[in-house]
Amino acid sequence: MAKAGPPRPGAAKPAGGRATLRDVAEASGVSPMTVSNLMNGRVGSMRPETRLRIEAQIEKLGYRPHTMARSLRLSKRLSIGMVIVDDMPNYLADPFITHVVSGLGNHLNANGYGLLLQGHSAAAFKGSPMVRDIRTDAICVMLSGSDAIRRGVVETLLGLGQPIVLFQEILKFPAVDLCSIRQDDRGGGRMLGQVALDGGAKRLAMLVPELYWPAIGERIKGIREAIRQQKNGAELRIVTCGDGEFRGTQAALAQDLDTHGLPDAILAGNDQMGISAMKLLAARGIRIPEQVILTGFNAFEFWQYTDPVLTTVRSPAYEIGARGGSEILKRLADGSFTQTDIVYPVALQRGGST
C-alpha cells in the first residue's frame, strides 16, 4: 500500500481519517457553506457545474454526513410516530393496542424506520413534544374521546403536514393525506348480538368503559342493527363501567344488576370486561349460559383463561398494525396510500358462555 501523503485538493482522504464537509469543500474549491447547501438540497442558485464538481468529490472522498444531517437533507427523520390518546397512564394495557404497536413496529424496523411511541391524555395532547416539534416522517394515531375531541386531535396532527394513519377511527376527513385502518367492529357487534338473540335474549346489556373509543361505539351500533333486523322487540341497555378494568367493571355491573335485575344477555365491550363480569356472576351463583348469555370481544391470549371460555370475535390487531406500517412506507415512497379506508373482518369464536 502506498504511503499516504499530505492531503491536497482533489486527493483521496488519507487512510484512517474520515472525510469531513470541509474536506469536500477544499477538494471542490468551494466554501463549506456551498457544500452544506448541496447536502441540504438548497441548490436553486447553484451553477450545475459547481454541483457536479462537489458531487464528484463527495463520491471520491467517500464523504458520508452524520445520519441526522443526512436525514435533514432528505427531509426524512426515518421515524414514524405512534400516538395513543388515552386517559389511563398505562396506555399499553389493552392487548389490542400492544398488537397494533408490535405489528407496526416490526414492519417499520425491518425497513429501517424507528417507531416513536407516545401516550397522552386528550388534555395533555396539545402540549406534547411531538406537536411542538415535528420529529417524524408520518404519524399513526389511535384515539379515544368524543367526536369533537378526536376531530380536534386529528386536525392538530394534519396541521403538521405529515401523512397520517388512523387506527380504529370512523370519522371521515375527506381529501386529506390520511389513511384509516380498522377492524369491522360493527360486523363483530352484529355477530355477537345475533348469537344473543338466537339464544332467546330479549333484554340485552352492553358493558362499556366510560372513556369513549370509536370501536366500542361501532360494536354498540352492530348489536343494535342485529336487534332491528330480528324485529322481536329486544332491548339494549348500556352499562357504563368506569375505567373498564376488573374492579370498575364489577362495581358497575353489580349496581346495574341490583337496580335492573339480571338481563338475558351481557355483551361486554371487550374480553377483559367480559371476564370481570363472569367472575362477578359466578360469585353470585349465576350460571352461564343457562341464566345469562355472556360475550366478549377480541380473543387475545387471556381470552382462554376462564371457565367457561367466552364467546367472542377474533381481532386481527397485529395485521392491522403491520398494514399501517406498509401503508406509511408506500405513501412515503410514491406519494399515495393504496386505499384511504381499510377494514379488516373479525371472526366469531364460539365458547361455552353462550
Next chain:
Amino acid sequence: MAKAGPPRPGAAKPAGGRATLRDVAEASGVSPMTVSNLMNGRVGSMRPETRLRIEAQIEKLGYRPHTMARSLRLSKRLSIGMVIVDDMPNYLADPFITHVVSGLGNHLNANGYGLLLQGHSAAAFKGSPMVRDIRTDAICVMLSGSDAIRRGVVETLLGLGQPIVLFQEILKFPAVDLCSIRQDDRGGGRMLGQVALDGGAKRLAMLVPELYWPAIGERIKGIREAIRQQKNGAELRIVTCGDGEFRGTQAALAQDLDTHGLPDAILAGNDQMGISAMKLLAARGIRIPEQVILTGFNAFEFWQYTDPVLTTVRSPAYEIGARGGSEILKRLADGSFTQTDIVYPVALQRGGST
C-alpha cells in the same frame, strides 16, 4: 403597532417572516458559515466579540433553528431508545414489558423526550437500524437469551458510546456508563417457594419458557434458596414450556404430569403460565390447592381472572420503567446515574391457589 419597514442589518425581522440563519449572518456582519459554526458549538477559533455580536442578533431576531438542526448542535436527538430482545414477534405480549414501556415513555414524554421502541430477535439485533445508525441519546434494553448472547448485545450497545439502562438484567458490567434496574425476582422466588414448603410440598415443579430471561433464572434461584434453607429434602424440577403461552404451557405440563406424576406444588414462571396450568389441572379434575399448590408471578390485571385466584407476587413494573426514565434524564443532565444497581421489592399476594 409600528408599520414594518424593509429589513436592514441589525433590524428586527418584519412581522410575519421568520428569521433565518442568513438573516442572523447579515445582521451580525459575518458569513452564514460563522453563524452555523456557533449554532453547532464550533466556537474554538471564534473571537469572543464575534460570538457575542452573533448571539445578540440571534436574541434580537428571535432566530430559532429547525428542531433537528438544534438537536444536531446540542448532540441531542431528544430520543431515548427502548430495545426489547425477544424471539416472539409480538414483543409487547408480556404485561411486564408494557408496564415498563408505558412508565418509561410517560416519564420521557413529560420531559420532552421521545421513546424510540424496537423489538428484535437476538439474531436480528446486529442488523437493526439502531445499531447501524445512532439516533438516540441513550438506550434502554430488556434482554432474553443466554448470558453470552445478552452480554454480546450489551457490548454492541456500549460500542455506540451511549448511556445504557438495563431492565431486569443481572449480568455485571463494571466501570461502564450503565444503570441496571430490576425487581427482586430472587426474593419473590424465595417467598413463593416458602409458601409451597409451608404447605407441606416436597416435590416442587417450576414452569419456565424455553427462551431464557434472566428474571426467570432469578426466580428459580430464589426457590432453590428457600428449599436449601428449609432442609427438609424437598426437590425442584424445571419444566420447560415452549413459548410459555397458553397451549405451549399446557402441552408441556401435560407431558410432564404423564411422565412424573403430580407434584406437590407447581410454581409458574409468571401468572400467564400459572393460569394455563390451572386450566389444565381443572380439566383433569385435580383440585387446587388440596391436591396441588399453584403459584404465579407478577399480579397484573388478568391475574384476578381465575377461580381460585393465584397466589403470586406483585411487580412494580410501571415504577421500574418510570425510574429508568428519571435515571436517564439525570445521567444526561449531570453525567451520572444516582446508582448503578437499583432493585425494587416485590410483594406477596395470597390467593386461593395455595
